Amino acid sequence: xxxxxxxxxxxxxxxxxxxxxxxxxxxxxxxxxxxxxxxxxxxxxxxxxxxxxxxxxxxxxxxxxxxxxxxxxxxxxxxxxxxxxxxxxxxxxxxxxxxxxxxxxxxxxxxxxxx
Amino acid sequence: xxxxxxxxxxxxxxxxxxxxxxxxxxxxxxxxxxxxxxxxxxxxxxxxxxxxxxxxxxxxxxxxxxxxxxxxxxxxxxxxxxxxxxxxxxxxxxxxxxxxxxxxxxxxxxxxx
Numbered sequence: 001x002x003x004x005x006x007x008x009x010x011x012x013x014x015x016x017x018x019x020x021x022x023x024x025x026x027x028x029x030x031x032x033x034x035x036x037x038x039x040x041x042x043x044x045x046x047x048x049x050x051x052x053x054x055x056x057x058x059x060x061x062x063x064x065x066x067x068x069x070x071x072x073x074x075x076x077x078x079x080x081x082x083x084x085x086x087x088x089x090x091x092x093x094x095x096x097x098x099x100x101x102x103x104x105x106x107x108x109x110x111x112x113x114x115x
Numbered sequence: 116x117x118x119x120x121x122x123x124x125x126x127x128x129x130x131x132x133x134x135x136x137x138x139x140x141x142x143x144x145x146x147x148x149x150x151x152x153x154x155x156x157x158x159x160x161x162x163x164x165x166x167x168x169x170x171x172x173x174x175x176x177x178x179x180x181x182x183x184x185x186x187x188x189x190x191x192x193x194x195x196x197x198x199x200x201x202x203x204x205x206x207x208x209x210x211x212x213x214x215x216x217x218x219x220x221x222x223x224x225x226x227x228x
Contacts, residue, residue, distance in 0.1 A: 043216075043218050048214050050214075108157060
């Protein structure tokens with residue numbers, strides 16, 4: 001499978017714990033995005049990388065959130081001291097800077113439940 | 116700030132019917148608009164992307180149109196099938212919003228056999 005992959009697919013944690021999610025983009029894509037989606041809503045942008053550089057961050061990305069893409073390939077999203085309001089689907093997408101109009105392709109998501 | 120609205124929020128139709136989903140956006144300064152499909156608990160599947168200079172795109176039974184000046188797009192689904200049941204999301208990439216997509220809340224479609 002050469003699409004965007006995310007791990008884990010589901011995560012249940014207790015309030016106050018730290019969690020980390022991983023995203024592997026399509027191999028030739030140099031742009032990577034994180035979005036968050038709550039039930040019944042459309043996805044909301046969190047952050048964007050071009051290669052290893054984090055170029056955009058949403059105000060939704062509080063100090064408890066951090067994202068990295070150290071070698072310009074996979075990315076991790078860490079949430080520290082989780083709160084019940086962090087429960088959501090976390091979606092990763094990738095695109096090619098030279099591709100068709102920067103079309104974004106999404107992974108299957110990581111469903112986070114904070115108890 | 117760009118806002119994207121999708122109407123209706125939910126739609127139920129009998130199999131075989133042609134249908135139209137609507138998407139509107141407040142800032143017409145966009146690079147492109149994408150339509151996605153999302154099955155329950157799953158990620159997003161890209162259906163069609165329309166550049167700001169284009170009027171429509173077609174893929175199989177799907178046709179998406181774009182009227183940039185009026186801030187509207189429609190997704191037309193011909194001869195609907197039960198397998199089309201899903202949530203359909205539209206998203207715009209603004210000229211001044213970097214590479215981020217701004218999404219609507221989606222239209223939940225049910226096609227009844």
